[in-house]
Amino acid sequence: MAKTKKTTTAINLRDPQYYFSRELSWLEFNHRVLHEAIDPRTPLLERLKFMAIFSSNLDEYFMVRVAGLKQQVEANVSRPTPDGRTPSEQLDLIGQRLRPLVTQQHQHFEQELRPQLAKRGVHILDYMDLNQEQRIYLQNYFEEQIFPVLTPLAVDPGHPFPYISNLSLNLAVVVQDPDTGEELFARVKVPKMLPRFLRLPEELRDSTDIWTGVPLEQVIAHNLASLFPGMNIQECHPFRITRHADLTVEEDEAEDLLLAIEQELRKRRLAGSVVRLEIQATTSDPVRQTLMQELSLNQNQVYEVEGLLGLGDLMAFMELPLPELKDPAWTPVVPPRVRRIVEPDGSHFQRDTEEGEDFFSVIRASDLLLHHPYHSFAATVQRFITQAAHDPNVLAIKMTLYRTSGDSPIVNALIAAAENGKQVAVLVELKARFDEENNIIWARKLEQAGVHVVYGLVGLKTHTKVVLVVRREDDRIRRYVHIGTGNYNPKTARIYTDLGLLSCREELGADLTDLFNYLTGYSRQRSYRKLMVAPVNLRDRMTSLILREAEHCQKGHSGRIVVKMNSLVDPKIIAALYEASRAGVQIDAIVRGVCCLRPGLPDVSENIRIISIVGRFLEHSRIYYFHNAGQEEVYIGSADWMTRNLDRRVEAIVAVEDANLAKDLQEILGIMLADNRKAWELQPDGSYIQRRPTDSASEQNAQAILMEMALSSGGTA
Incomplete structure (x- = not known):
């Protein structure tokens, strides 16, 4: 029996000293991403990939988080965040923490990755490194392919400074008029429709080289004479800007949310204050000013780098045919229970299935737990929706779409269902950040096919991942459900870890019916049989589950909580976890990204341990385990412990009641907690230390272990 921890000392658990800055915690997460690019144990092209992800992550961070703080400062908002810092203080700390990381990124790319790539036949050259023959080729290429799409823009009294689009790469050019001696400023935009890195033809590179080329902006820079004939080119410096790009939609005033968001998207493209300027360290002071x-902009918003700007474009090199420089290829497996009814690619039924055996019969036999990308998305979720679309006994399909792929087979299946006369209702979340335009296209396409499309609820984002299929079977109606942690996106299902539950339990079907009535109609549903739903009851239920563990400890029993999520931010949930820790509850949290909870503090969080796993797959699944004095409960769903998930989004969490499936989830948590290869331990000071296997322990890579388990389970690759 565990000893009860006495909590006689009164402590203010909302004291700012017990909370990390959300913004700085995110930077620590991106630091862990950068580490994957620097770690020599990571395959070379995968290191390049993580280098690109680090840059892309920063772009979004500036467009949303930094831009939001800048707005608050300009509006004289001084209200501190739970960690006690004002928006101005947050901005100062971001710059202090981020600049060394950016310097480290660029130095490592220039000094380590470029030379190592060259040794493997991948030469990312500078224009000055080219021989005469290669330069002549690129001059001709410039005249034929690049010059026609360039538009030099002068800056003078007759030509105001041009609008610079978000995330665009540009050249700041200074030319001199030979007749007057006057120096003039111009801007040339590097066109996005052309490859960022131009590959030289085979005859102009060594026969053993895989790829040889140069950055596009350098080709333009060395051929500027064609753009400014008769002028003397004095200087040329690349620069890149980032603008505020979060949408602000006055939903209460919008008569049509779709049209309102379309208008905001136009504003995003045409407006948005600049929040970051990236320049090379060699940029002259007059051009900088x-x-x-x-x-x-002020100096704090300028980021100098050594070398190339916009390293997010390095992702293109993942297309090179160099499997030995990448992680071993992974093909998701078909779960054994599904293998009999579908081909490995999920395309059609096998001929040896028994009569009447189909996806619905598999679900009727018992609940099915799916774990992507270890389990095939195409052969499971996609197949389930596709079969429902063509099954003559299916009467209705209802689902939520937060993000999906550009060539979504899910959307095509929903259109087919509508064309087959079924009632199809889809909630397309138009406010899914940076997918708004894509989702507008899907919404219109679905509406044209006769699908009932709902855009979401005013004031809330619909983030839940659920499908409801209503089917006539004999003399009754049966409802089939899928409740998941990830988006219905076949592409990200191959690189994000997510969980999904397929079931025909009557109570879940009834709950999803009520949830969709809430989403599509005027229902004020306040209670659900099995689901925890935000913003209805999820916060209260999660808090009560945490405090129940504390009560067990206070009664002399053991208390145990293990959770896995993307972010842990909400101060009320954190305070409840502190209370549980003080009562003696042992708490382990696997938090991939932002974590504002400060673990390991005496008499506050000494029973709480936090790890983060950053690996080849992006950890996206959410699992919640509560020991409950031996009556264990395990949940999965779409919500993190963030204020927005609990209060400002529609989310669904479901209990996994099948004992075998609950054990499977506990096993996943155990494997994650034992990781000593990709796991990082959060320290009381906010830093992270990566675990390393000791001499006596073998390497435990959780994602590699889960891949091996999927293959050995009898699934087919």
Whole structure:
């Protein structure tokens, strides 16, 4: 029996000293991403990939988080966050923490990755490294392919400083008029429709080389004479800007949410204050000052780098046919219970299935737990929806779409269902950040096919991942459900870890019916049989589950909580976890990204341990385990412990009641907690230390172990 921890000392668990900054915690997460790019144990092209992810992550961070803080400062908002810092203080700390990381990123790319790539036949050259023959080829290529799409824009009294689009790469050019001696400023935008890195033809590179080429902006820079004939080119410096790009939609005032968001998207493209300027360290002071003045920036918003700008474009090199420089290829397996009814690619039924055996019969036999990308999305979730679309006994399909792929077979199946006369209702979340335009396209396409499309609830994002299929069977109606942690996106299902539950339990079908009535109609559903739903009852239920463990400890029993999520931010949930820790509850949290909870503090969080796993797959699944004095409960769903998930989004969490499936989830948590290869332990000071296997322990890579388990389970690759 566990000893009860006495909590006689009164402590203010909302004290800012017990909370990490959300913004700085995110930077620590991106630092862990950068580590994958630096770690020599990571395959070379995968290191390049993580280098690109680090840059892309920063772009979004500036567009949303930094831009939001900047707005607050400009609006004189001084209200501190739970960690006690004002928006201005947050911005100062972001710059202090981020600049060394950016320097480290670029130095490592220039000094380590480029030379190592060259040794393996991948030469990312500078224009100055080219021989005469290669330069002549690129001059001709410039004249034929690049010059026609360039538009040099002068800056003078007759030509105001041009609008610079978000995340665009540009050249700041200074030319001199030979007749007057006057120096003039111009901007040339590097076109996005052309490859960022131009590959030289085979005859102009060594026969043993895999890829040889140069950055597009350098080709333009060395052929500027064609753009400014008769002028003397004095200087040329690349620069890149980031704008505020979060949408602000006045939903209460919008008569049509779709049209309102379309208008905001146009504003995003045409407006948005500049929040970051990236330049090379060699940029002359006059050019730097001109850019800062015209873009209304101060020195704190300027980031100097050594080498190439926009390293997110390095992702293109993952297409190179060099499997030995990448992680071993992974093909998701078909779960054994599904293998009999579908081919490995999920395309059609096998001929040896028994009569009447189909996906619905598999679900009727017992609940089915799916774990992507270890389990095939195409052969399971996609197949389930596709079969429902063509099954003559299916009467209705209802689902939520938060993000999906550009060539979504899910959307095509829903259109087919509508064309087959079924009632199809889809909630397309138009406010899914940076997928708004894509989702508008899907919404219109579905509406044209006769699907009932709902755009979401005013004031809330619909983030839940659920499908409801209503089917006539003999003389009764049966409802089949899928409740998951991930988006219905076949592409991300191959690189994100997510869980899904397929079931025909009557109570779940009834709950999803009520949930969809809430989403599509005027229902004010306040209670659910099995689901925890935000913003209805999820916060209260989660808090009560945490405090129930504390009560067990206070009664002399043991208390145990193990959770896995993307982010742990909500201060009320964190305070409840502190209370549980003080009561003696042992708490382990696997938090991939932002974590504002400060673990390991005496008499506050000494029973709480936090790890983060950053590996080849992006950890996206959410699992919640509560020991409950031996009556264990395990949940999965779409919500993190963030204020927005609990209060401002529609989310669904479901209990996994099948004992075998609950054990499977506990096993997944155990494997994650034992990871000593990709796991990082959060320290009381906010830093993370990566675990390393000791001499006596073998390497435990959780994702590699789960791949091996999927293959050995009898599934087919």
